[in-house]
Amino acid sequence: MRRPVFASLLGLALVAVAGPMTASAAPAATSAPGDFYQAPSPLPAGRPGTVIRTRPATVLATALTAKATTIMYHSRDAQNADIAVTGTVFTPTLPWLGRGSRPWVNLAVGTQGMGQQCAPSKQFVATTEQELEPVELLLANGWGVVVSDYEGYTAGSTPTYVAGVSEAHTVLDMARAAASVPGTGISAGTRWATMGYSQGGGASSWAASLAPSYAPELNLVTDVSGGVPADVRNVAESLDGSLIGEGLQLYALIGLQQAYPGRFPLDEALSVEGRATVASVKTQCVVQTLASFPLKRFSDYSTGQTIQQFNTRPDVASVYAENDLSTRPAPTVPVFQYHAALDEIVPIGQARALNQTWCAKGTRMVFSVVPGDHITGETTGLPGAVSWLADRFAERPLQTTC
Incomplete structure (x- = not known):
């Protein structure tokens, strides 16, 4: 699903916001025995990035430019436990005519939803994936593309939304796994870029931060x-x-509870209505969720606590502290960071603070403010993002805004 289409669907949904939507723009959920997304149990031992299984994928939007493959691979969660994760490898079908070997882009996707049917690899096949626009643009430049579904989209699991360490691991292990897919031509010398927007911007930033220690x-x-x-x-x-x-706030709270069991007690803070709401949210994709809770607050679903009161609990605060990206190592590679001027979902102030922190730690960076709100910001920022990638792959001189 293209970003303009996503925005149009959201607009239509908000018109009818008086009642929850009954369907989302995503394929139907499936969890039948023997399904590709059912992880082996017990999970066989495997190093991070080891492929568990693959199958060809039919992605109509990229059929002329790339061969798509859905994969399941080993990764590590926030506790460093072995997990199975799925994703998609887009191998270009045309020869690479640029310098050196073909570069690859590790695209971390934005918010999909908590339902199993929302997995990007499923939505690519169903032509409902909102990240098709950047995938097509990257392939048009001749670059290979990989997209992790992140943790939590195998059958019976729950996404660990915005859990930074988990996101970094699953993104980096996606690159490792792609090297085992026939025809990619990926080698130890292959040049990689991480890239993402919104949740994906967080995931790609976390991946860049942890890459030297986790996937050197x-x-x-x-x-x-x-x-x-x-x-x-x-x-x-x-x-x-x-x-x-x-x-989206509920997504974050659900995701952190899933990633840090016993340390982020969301369930005990919820009212009976709140627990029912969370159960429903876990089945939804993002368009439905965005339209379902206008002007609502955490206190509408808790036993009376505000979000600020819940967040001050020592156990909860410690999890947030571990997921504050500014406290993690600054990337050792150049970073292009952009943000929509009118972003109403992810405050620009905290993004600027990250930029300032990383600049102070020596990361070579450009911070760019682009027109639009949060949803349109990815599209308005894409030209600059792709231009930056082309310059870095070509090893052109770098100017920073630090």
């Missing part, structure tokens, strides 16, 4: 991240009572 063998040359939710606590609190943000 990857030849990462740059990161491009837009609409970065660097301070998850700040973002969660800013969404409280907003027009379309409460559902």
Whole structure:
């Protein structure tokens, strides 16, 4: 699904916001025994990035430019436990005519939803995936593309939305796994870039931060991240009572509880209605969720606590602290960070703070403010992002705004 289409669907949904939507623009959920997305149980031992299974994927939008393959591979969660993760490899079908070997872009996707049917690899096949626009643009430049579904889209699991360490691991291990897919031509010398927007901007930034320690063998040359939710606590609190943000706040709380069991006690803070709401949210894709909670607050679903009161609990605050990107190592590769001027979902202030922190730590960066709100910001920022990638792959001189 293209971003303009996504925005149009959201607009139509908000017109009918008086009642929850009954369907989302995504394929029907499936969890039948023997399904590709059912992880082996027990999970066989495997190093991060080891492929578990693959199958060809029919992605109509890229059929003329790339061969698509859905894969399941080993990764590590926020506790460093072995997990199965799925994703998509787009191998260009045309010869690479640029310098050196073909570069690859590790695209971290934006918010999909909590339902199993929302997995990007499923939505690519169903032609409902909102990240098709950047995938097509990257392929048009001759670059290979990989897209992780992140943790939580295998059958019976729950996404660990905005859990930074998990996102970094699943993104970096996607690059490792792609090297085992026949025809990619990926080698130890392959040049990689991480790239993402919104949740994806957070995931790609986390991947760039942790790559030297978690996947030092990857030849990462740059990161491009837009609409970065660097301070998850700040973002969660800013969404409280907003027009379309409460559902995303619930996503974050659900995701962190899933990623940090026993340390982020969301369930015990919820009322009976709140627990029913969370159960429903776990089945939804993002268009439905954005339209379902206008002007709602966390206190509407809790036993009376505000989001600020819940967030001050020592156990909860410690999880937020671990997911504050500014406290993690600054990337050692050049970074292009952009943000929409009128972003109403991810505050630009906390993104600027990340930029300033990383600049102070020596990362070579450009911070660019682009026109639009949060949803349109990815599209308005794409030309600059792709131009930056082309310059870094071509090793052109770099100017920073630090």
